[in-house]
Amino acid sequence: MVFKMKFIKKSPWILHYDGSSCNGCDIEVLACLTPLYDIERFGAINTGNPKHADLLLITGSVNEQNISVVKQLYEQMPNPKAVVAIGVCAATGGIFKDCYNVQGGVGEVIPVDIYVPGCAARPEAIIEGVVLALNKLERRKSPRKDA
Amino acid sequence: MGKRTIVPFGPQHPVLPEPIHLDLALEDETVIEAIPSIGFVHRGLEKLVEKKDFQEYTYVAERICGICSFMHGMGYCMAVENIMSLTVPDRAEFLRTIWAELSRIHSHLLWLGLLADSIGFESLFMHCWRMREQILDLFDMTTGGRVIFSVCKIGGVRKDIDEEKLKRIVDVLNNIEDELRSLTSVFLEEQSIKGRLSGVGVLSQADAFGLGAVGPMARASGIVTDTRTLGYSAYPHVKFNIITAQEGDCFARTKVRIEEIFEAISIIRQCAALIPSDTLIAEPVKGLPKGEYFARLEQPRGEVIYYVKANGTKFLDRMRVRTPTFANLPALLQTLKGSELADVPVLVLTIDPCISCTER
Numbered sequence: 001m002v003f004k005m006k007f008i009k010k011s012p013w014i015l016h017y018d019g020s021s022c023n024g025c026d027i028e029v030l031a032c033l034t035p036l037y038d039i040e041r042f043g044a045i046n047t048g049n050p051k052h053a054d055l056l057l058i059t060g061s062v063n064e065q066n067i068s069v070v071k072q073l074y075e076q077m078p079n080p081k082a083v084v085a086i087g088v089c090a091a092t093g094g095i096f097k098d099c100y101n102v103q104g105g106v107g108e109v110i111p112v113d114i115y116v117p118g119c120a121a122r123p124e125a126i127i128e129g130v131v132l133a134l135n136k137l138e139r140r141k142s143p144r145k146d147a
Numbered sequence: 148m149g150k151r152t153i154v155p156f157g158p159q160h161p162v163l164p165e166p167i168h169l170d171l172a173l174e175d176e177t178v179i180e181a182i183p184s185i186g187f188v189h190r191g192l193e194k195l196v197e198k199k200d201f202q203e204y205t206y207v208a209e210r211i212c213g214i215c216s217f218m219h220g221m222g223y224c225m226a227v228e229n230i231m232s233l234t235v236p237d238r239a240e241f242l243r244t245i246w247a248e249l250s251r252i253h254s255h256l257l258w259l260g261l262l263a264d265s266i267g268f269e270s271l272f273m274h275c276w277r278m279r280e281q282i283l284d285l286f287d288m289t290t291g292g293r294v295i296f297s298v299c300k301i302g303g304v305r306k307d308i309d310e311e312k313l314k315r316i317v318d319v320l321n322n323i324e325d326e327l328r329s330l331t332s333v334f335l336e337e338q339s340i341k342g343r344l345s346g347v348g349v350l351s352q353a354d355a356f357g358l359g360a361v362g363p364m365a366r367a368s369g370i371v372t373d374t375r376t377l378g379y380s381a382y383p384h385v386k387f388n389i390i391t392a393q394e395g396d397c398f399a400r401t402k403v404r405i406e407e408i409f410e411a412i413s414i415i416r417q418c419a420a421l422i423p424s425d426t427l428i429a430e431p432v433k434g435l436p437k438g439e440y441f442a443r444l445e446q447p448r449g450e451v452i453y454y455v456k457a458n459g460t461k462f463l464d465r466m467r468v469r470t471p472t473f474a475n476l477p478a479l480l481q482t483l484k485g486s487e488l489a490d491v492p493v494l495v496l497t498i499d500p501c502i503s504c505t506e507r
């Protein structure tokens with residue numbers, strides 16, 4: 001298991017889902033994939049398939065309609081997995097907190113490992129969030145000493 | 148004739164950066180009908196006018212959509228300014244135009260990238276986004292933000308662009324223009340791209356008119372429409388062409404958007420040359436708004452309408468946005484009918500959908 005985790009850490013696959021974000025954080029997530037920030041140098045690539053993904057990057061808050069989608073995506077991802085919530089919307093609902101159709105941050109529905117602050121979160125911050133999440137992912141699944 | 152099958156498309160789909168769901172009714176490979184279901188991004192932010200005062204609300208308006216963020220703030224401000232009979236200083240109008248056109252360039256480049264991605268041309272996607280980063284750097288330099296600037300406020304703008312930075316903007320744009328030329332030749336002359344785009348998703352002029360398409364979608368079908376000709380902001384002082392095409396297919400829409408980037412560059416150049424050198428960039432806001440107003444402006448995706456109704460208190464009665472993607476959805480459903488399943492992602496993309504502003 002230990003050596004397997006090493007591989008995942010070297011090449012995590014990312015699934016990106018847009019909750020009810022304003023797009024601001026979304027395009028910054030996409031910007032991370034493109035040449036200037038190039039998250040691929042950490043081995044990460046974007047995938048559209050939750051079954052292939054190790055990390056879930058989620059932007060925006062949850063509402064009536066997407067709550068089941070978020071849950072479903074999370075459940076479809078194989079273990080070990082980690083969730084990075086991007087932007088203040090994903091953390092608390094942010095500027096839209098008082099809207100009638102916003103139920104709050106992503107943390108209400110699925111366990112979140114790393115919160116990336118910012119409105120919009122900057123690509124540097126997103127990349128740091130991903131790196132931190134990877135560390136968590138590794139720690140989470142290394143076999144315990146006493147086991 | 149085959150059996151009818153329903154294929155769900157979205158809400159989470161690789162070509163879609165945003166969630167929208169379509170149920171595609173198929174017969175063999177042909178789409179018979181597309182039934183959209185929306186609401187994944189609905190937040191209900193129009194109602195927020197009752198909780199945030201009219202000045203604070205500018206921040207919310209900017210976050211209707213992160214791609215044309217500046218223009219949303221601008222549209223909202225224009226509506227409130229008109230109700231309050233505030234005259235925006237000339238310099239501020241020019242600055243707004245510059246930022247608005249920069250937003251148009253960044254949005255169109257983003258779209259070109261996504262289009263390339265949707266037809267599987269990954270390196271082209273990367274190139275478009277690489278070029279777009281240069282525009283974002285300009286935003287970063289002039290406003291401090293990359294996607295959301297909060298630089299527009301009621302009565303004017305918050306930040307000035309000094310001579311030196313204006314020069315830098317023009318320099319960067321000159322650079323981009325050259326790069327764009329080579330990109331254009333790929334988009335418009337490459338056989339594989341042509342093959343994927345031309346003749347696909349034809350929207351006739353009559354349909355475009357009848358279904359109320361706006362922006363590049365309408366212009367690519369031969370309708371001459373551009374809200375900028377109404378002469379808001381600094382647009383009366385600059386010359387620009389309205390780009391149209393006749394074919395109405397995906398290729399025409401690509402062509403129109405590419406040409407529009409060149410137009411936007413020329414508008415910014417003219418603005419940089421004509422900008423008045425006074426120091427006033429914002430008129431102070433006195434009193435409270437009372438009355439109603441429709442503001443219209445041209446976003447990268449087409450015409451947006453802002454309706455604001457104020458009752459003389461800090462909180463507005465009503466704020467309503469009619470966004471371009473919303474206006475283009477009926478046209479999209481029309482073009483989807485009879486298309487091939489494999490073309491659906493490209494078709495959905497060519498209206499340049501912005502779901503987050505459609506659903507608000």
Ligand code: SF4
Pocket residue numbers: 020021022023024025026059060086087088089090094095118119120121210213295
């Ligand atoms: S945190 Fe800000 S930029 Fe990000 S999705 Fe929310 S409102 Fe948009």
